């Protein structure tokens with residue numbers, strides 16, 4: 001018998017710089033808790049939340065609005081399905097307001113938004129945000145809607161590795177980027193391989209923590225495909241760590257999620273990791 005891990009979240013940090021290791025490990029336990037808390041928070045249906053409790057999101061949410069009547073939709077949704085509509089539905093600023101905010105930040109940084117080189121920057125930044133954070137407009141569930149059930153009984157591992165992504169950390173709005181690897185054992189069918197890459201892209205193009213993103217990818221695939229097992233590994237470099245704070249470049253952070261067969265059987269984890277690392 002294998003010892004069953006008491007949590008399905010295994011987060012491991014591999015830091016090449018030794019003194020960064022301590023700091024990384026320290027923040028690890030903190031971040032794990034935080035991630036779990038925030039995921040729990042997302043699973044509380046809006047209607048069940050007492051009005052007096054401050055919303056986890058910022059002032060964009062209108063807490064004075066009457067609570068919506070409870071609906072049948074009480075079952076917890078995957079984080080992917082819930083997070084977006086609340087965040088963008090209420091009080092979304094206009095494009096002009098967004099550009100004004102960029103001008104404010106330029107002045108805050110110490111520059112003159114009216115000088116020639118910066119004159120069009122607010123408009124460019126607002127436009128770039130549409131792309132960099134385009135994931136808020138996308139529904140990861142819908143991407144996986146089309147399941148191919150005719151796979152001639154194929155039920156062995158499906159692995160897509162080295163999916164590149166670019167995201168932004170939600171703490172500093174500074175990029176982090178790297179590779180995602182996804183594996184699952186199909187039961188009711190498979191999805192187009194490019195769809196898995198688009199799922200990664202959808203979550204990456206939001207403000208993220210690497211831990212949350214890893215869990216969201218696993219959540220959405222699990223909820224739609226109902227695989228016998230799913231493994232997700234994300235490795236990334238965080239520019240907020242390289243450019244500010246401890247200022248260590250080349251530090252790689254690795255997060256994993258193992259569900260089902262991958263969670264219960266260490267041999268499956270070894271198989272996954274071997275396939276990911278074996279870049280023959």
Ligand SMILES: [Zn+2]
Nearest residue numbers: 169171172240
């Ligand atoms: Zn950061």
